[in-house]
Amino acid sequence: MRILIDGQTFETEEFNRGIGIYMRNVLTRMIRFCLAHEWYICLSDKKSIEKLDQWTQNRLHVIISPDFMPGTDYTKEPRFTQAIQRIVDQYDINVFWNPNPLMSNVLFIDHPLSCQMIVTVHDLIPKVFPPADWPESIAVEYQRRLEMIRDEKNISICMDSESTKKDWIRFIDDHHSSIRVIPLSADARKFYYQRQKTPSINPFILYTGGFDYRKNLDGAIEAFSQARLLHSDDADFLKYKLVIIGSTNEQSIKQYKQTVADKNLTEQVVFTGFVSEKRLIELYREADLFFYPSKYEGFGLPLLEAMLSGDYIISADNSSLPEVCGPFATYFSVDDTEKMAESLYLGYLTHRQETEEDIRKRQEHALNFSWDQTAICTLEFMEGTTDSIVPGQTKPRLAIFTPWPDQKTGIANYEYMMIPYLAEYFRITVFTTAPAAERKPLENIEIADLDAFRESRKQFDFRLFQIGNNNLYHKEIMDLMMHEGGIAEIHDYVLTPFFYEGYFRAGETKKYRKILQMSYGRKTGNKLFRDTVQNQQHPDILKYPMSEAVVAISDKTIVHNAWSANQLHSEKAGILPHPSFPIPDESSNPENSVMINTVKEWKKQGYSILGCLGWINPNKQPRVVIEALGKLKEEGLHVKLVFWGENKVETLQEIICKNKVTDDVLISGYLDKKHYYQAIQLTDIIVNLRHPSMGESSGPLCESFQMKKAVIVSDLNQYREYPDEVCWKLPVDNLENEVLVQYIKYLITHPEVRQALEENAGNYASYALSPIRIAKQYYDFITKSR
Amino acid sequence: MYNEKIDVAEIMQQIKSEASRIAVAERLKESGILVSEQTCQEMLLEIEELTETIRFARNDLHDSRNVGGIIPSYTRFPAPIRQFFRFFSKGMRKGIQFVIQDQVDVNSQIDTILEAMEKKETLMLQLILQLNTAAAPDEQKTI
Numbered sequence: 001m002r003i004l005i006d007g008q009t010f011e012t013e014e015f016n017r018g019i020g021i022y023m024r025n026v027l028t029r030m031i032r033f034c035l036a037h038e039w040y041i042c043l044s045d046k047k048s049i050e051k052l053d054q055w056t057q058n059r060l061h062v063i064i065s066p067d068f069m070p071g072t073d074y075t076k077e078p079r080f081t082q083a084i085q086r087i088v089d090q091y092d093i094n095v096f097w098n099p100n101p102l103m104s105n106v107l108f109i110d111h112p113l114s115c116q117m118i119v120t121v122h123d124l125i126p127k128v129f130p131p132a133d134w135p136e137s138i139a140v141e142y143q144r145r146l147e148m149i150r151d152e153k154n155i156s157i158c159m160d161s162e163s164t165k166k167d168w169i170r171f172i173d174d175h176h177s178s179i180r181v182i183p184l185s186a187d188a189r190k191f192y193y194q195r196q197k198t199p200s201i202n203p204f205i206l207y208t209g210g211f212d213y214r215k216n217l218d219g220a221i222e223a224f225s226q227a228r229l230l231h232s233d234d235a236d237f238l239k240y241k242l243v244i245i246g247s248t249n250e251q252s253i254k255q256y257k258q259t260v261a262d263k264n265l266t267e268q269v270v271f272t273g274f275v276s277e278k279r280l281i282e283l284y285r286e287a288d289l290f291f292y293p294s295k296y297e298g299f300g301l302p303l304l305e306a307m308l309s310g311d312y313i314i315s316a317d318n319s320s321l322p323e324v325c326g327p328f329a330t331y332f333s334v335d336d337t338e339k340m341a342e343s344l345y346l347g348y349l350t351h352r353q354e355t356e357e358d359i360r361k362r363q364e365h366a367l368n369f370s371w372d373q374t375a376i377c378t379l380e381f382m383e384g385t386t387d388s389i390v391p392g393q394t395k396p397r398l399a400i401f402t403p404w405p406d407q408k409t410g411i412a413n414y415e416y417m418m419i420p421y422l423a424e425y426f427r428i429t430v431f432t433t434a435p436a437a438e439r440k441p442l443e444n445i446e447i448a449d450l451d452a453f454r455e456s457r458k459q460f461d462f463r464l465f466q467i468g469n470n471n472l473y474h475k476e477i478m479d480l481m482m483h484e485g486g487i488a489e490i491h492d493y494v495l496t497p498f499f500y501e502g503y504f505r506a507g508e509t510k511k512y513r514k515i516l517q518m519s520y521g522r523k524t525g526n527k528l529f530r531d532t533v534q535n536q537q538h539p540d541i542l543k544y545p546m547s548e549a550v551v552a553i554s555d556k557t558i559v560h561n562a563w564s565a566n567q568l569h570s571e572k573a574g575i576l577p578h579p580s581f582p583i584p585d586e587s588s589n590p591e592n593s594v595m596i597n598t599v600k601e602w603k604k605q606g607y608s609i610l611g612c613l614g615w616i617n618p619n620k621q622p623r624v625v626i627e628a629l630g631k632l633k634e635e636g637l638h639v640k641l642v643f644w645g646e647n648k649v650e651t652l653q654e655i656i657c658k659n660k661v662t663d664d665v666l667i668s669g670y671l672d673k674k675h676y677y678q679a680i681q682l683t684d685i686i687v688n689l690r691h692p693s694m695g696e697s698s699g700p701l702c703e704s705f706q707m708k709k710a711v712i713v714s715d716l717n718q719y720r721e722y723p724d725e726v727c728w729k730l731p732v733d734n735l736e737n738e739v740l741v742q743y744i745k746y747l748i749t750h751p752e753v754r755q756a757l758e759e760n761a762g763n764y765a766s767y768a769l770s771p772i773r774i775a776k777q778y779y780d781f782i783t784k785s786r
Numbered sequence: 787m788y789n790e791k792i793d794v795a796e797i798m799q800q801i802k803s804e805a806s807r808i809a810v811a812e813r814l815k816e817s818g819i820l821v822s823e824q825t826c827q828e829m830l831l832e833i834e835e836l837t838e839t840i841r842f843a844r845n846d847l848h849d850s851r852n853v854g855g856i857i858p859s860y861t862r863f864p865a866p867i868r869q870f871f872r873f874f875s876k877g878m879r880k881g882i883q884f885v886i887q888d889q890v891d892v893n894s895q896i897d898t899i900l901e902a903m904e905k906k907e908t909l910m911l912q913l914i915l916q917l918n919t920a921a922a923p924d925e926q927k928t929i
Contacts, residue, residue, distance in 0.1 A: 029787075189792070189793040372788055738805045756792040759789050763788065
């Protein structure tokens with residue numbers, strides 16, 4: 001799916017406020033949770049994108065045009081709309097997401113687009129509190145947008161709260177069916193604070209609402225004053241100050257200060273002015289009580305921030321505020337200042353009596369709101385708008401051409417695992433070169449000879465050809481694809497050895513020459529062919545991977561990572577991530593091998609186990625890992641290293657000896673699947689380095705995520721695409737050794753961080769790499785035109 | 787989905803920065819140059835900036851490569867590649883010894899350049915060289 005984002009908010013002041021916080025958090029997470037989608041953003045200034053982290057920037061296609069500059073000159077909207085529609089057409093966009101459609105300082109489309117549209121309505125404040133100072137042009141434009149969102153059938157609406165939805169029904173429309181309430185969140189990693197129940201030396205009540213009429217600062221000051229008068233006998237309460245965060249114009253501040261002075265509260269009310277985020281977090285943590293007398297909120301983000309910081313909440317009871325705080329606040333009506341004052345005092349008394357357990361419960365409630373969840377719901381809402389599966393419809397027929405177990409190839413196993421998930425969407429027949437007697441059966445799936453396809457080709461709606469580097473298993477499949485056409489799935493970005501061995505060396509030189517020409521044009525293709533003939537050697541695989549030929553021949557091409565797609569640079573290429581399949585149950589408790597027993601013994605003795613999975617090849621950088629182990633031992637860490645696989649590096653023992661870690665390294669040799677899973681289970685930190693790497697999928701990496709393991713990968717190519725929250729990235733340069741030592745040391749000495757990394761990996765595997773989700777992405781890619 | 791209380795991504799970045807800073811400072815010390823914290827940070831930023839530029843330029847290079855063969859003139863490169871060359875020139879001013887010719891074989895020379903630029907070691911040694919030669923003999927030990 002291709003999703004276009006209206007990026008105007010990046011270029012307005014709102015980016016630093018609630019809407020910007022929403023947009024940044026939801027956007028960065030949605031991209032992390034779905035590697036299969038392609039994301040586009042339109043901006044007027046290319047520097048605006050730098051407001052996002054580098055990882056997200058790399059995954060976004062940025063489209064720059066002055067037409068996307070935000071503003072209040074609505075005469076520019078026809079041009080703005082045309083520019084958006086051009087992008088929709090050019091990139092075949094499925095969904096246009098406008099995260100901020102009702103703010104007056106951004107432009108909005110003046111007629112519907114040809115794709116699905118999602119808008120996020122944060123609130124309907126101008127309807128609830130009609131602004132007296134709005135120019136007519138803004139009021140008219142606001143109404144136009146509301147009516148367009150209401151009337152256009154291809155616009156779906158996200159709302160921040162049930163309260164906003166109720167307002168929508170009340171003011172705009174009582175029968176719009178495409179509304180989804182998706183609550184916001186607060187950044188727990190910033191605001192969460194494990195607070196101890198200790199008396200404050202300089203206690204204060206915090207107010208962060210702002211100076212807008214709707215925020216009701218007047219009410220806050222009046223209530224604070226009345227509470228002090230009503231309870232002047234409570235010396236402890238009188239110690240409390242009211243700290244007001246926020247900036248406004250000088251005149252306004254002067255007036256507020258005068259009000260405070262008139263009430264004789266100059267010493268008790270503190271105006272901080274603007275504070276940095278760092279200071280804001282400190283103030284949340286230092287405050288005992290959080291006072292929120294707002295008259296209306298689409299969603300009260302500050303309430304969540306305060307709850308996460310451990311503050312006791314005293315809040316107004318209107319709009320979305322009870323949805324946010326649940327039972328964890330003292331509420332009041334903003335209509336009665338005396339009751340506000342009483343609630344403030346009651347909140348203070350409750351706070352005094354509450355235990356640390358009470359604080360924890362409130363924090364846990366706030367933690368239930370998560371940006372991850374907001375992003376997942378938004379993503380699924382977007383995906384749902386383009387859903388083309390009609391319940392009860394006949395599944396299309398799909399022919400899959402693939403090696404098949406017991407053929408000893410990863411692609412055979414991959415297909416064996418994936419096809420049950422694809423069968424939810426397709427009626428599948430497998431065509432394979434595997435001898436009939438050796439084919440592993442799969443329930444409800446017909447498995448036939450490759451040759452049988454020619455007789456039954458008319459029965460199939462789609463054809464999917466599995467292309468890998470082993471000409472023994474893939475040559476016939478490739479030949480068939482050249483003849484029949486269809487969709488290709490490339491498992492290895494570099495196919496040069498496959499074509500060289502399978503065609504040139506097999507005497508099919510004309511075909512080989514044609515493949516080179518298809519990859520690199522007639523002139524270069526011919527030159528490469530002449531070089532091959534002359535040197536009897538295939539071209540440099542790094543420069544000439546030859547997978548371009550597969551793209552040229554196929555109708556569409558599936559690759560497993562964005563790096564490979566970028567190298568191919570073809571509109572035909574689509575990314576479907578390598579799924580993380582559930583670990584089979586039968587893998588538990590196999591008979592222990594000697595190696596496994598040794599490692600178990602090490603663990604009993606308190607050693608941490610580093611592990612490298614699969615064949616030991618030079619490109620897995622065993623030297624780097626062994627050198628790091630040597631340094632860790634020198635520093636006195638209890639750590640051992642296991643290579644779970646067979647050794648293909650002649651000098652490995654030499655490297656081990658040189659680093660004086662002979663007693664600390666184990667090479668397991670070949671492991672069957674059951675012992676292999678047990679090996680992953682026993683490993684504390686998996687080091688999965690590759691250099692050079694050419695876009696190959698790593699099944700062991702996905703299995704490590706699935707088994708909730710802390711993993712360190714090389715920071716290059718396809719590995720860079722996994723979020724930093726899921727695995728740690730090791731720079732590929734001359735500092736890698738030092739950084740690797742520090743990563744491992746930290747993970748060993750901070751088990752809570754390692755555990756967090758493990759949880760993240762497991763959750764990522766279960767959601768973003770779920771074969772159930774990815775099967776749906778296969779369906780979309782295969783069945784929809786590009 | 788991700789642990790809400792511990793920001794493991796941020797921790798990773800901190801460890802990486804700190805380990806890199808210490809390692810660069812140590813290597814510069816080994817080469818006989820005393821480098822201030824600020825210089826060290828600036829150098830790291832410079833290297834980071836250059837490698838990022840390379841990363842972005844790489845896709846554009848592959849665009850050119852796809853049209854096949856040798857591209858005859860600098861002016862026929864797409865704008866991002868020209869921009870890359872400007873950065874490359876900047877690298878040269880810092881002591882990297884490559885020659886840009888009118889006739890550039892994209893398939894060979896660019897990769898050599900990229901490889902050299904991506905290996906921070908090469909770049910860093912050249913930076914050290916440049917720092918060494920830039921300083922007067924009696925100041926050479928302290929920058």
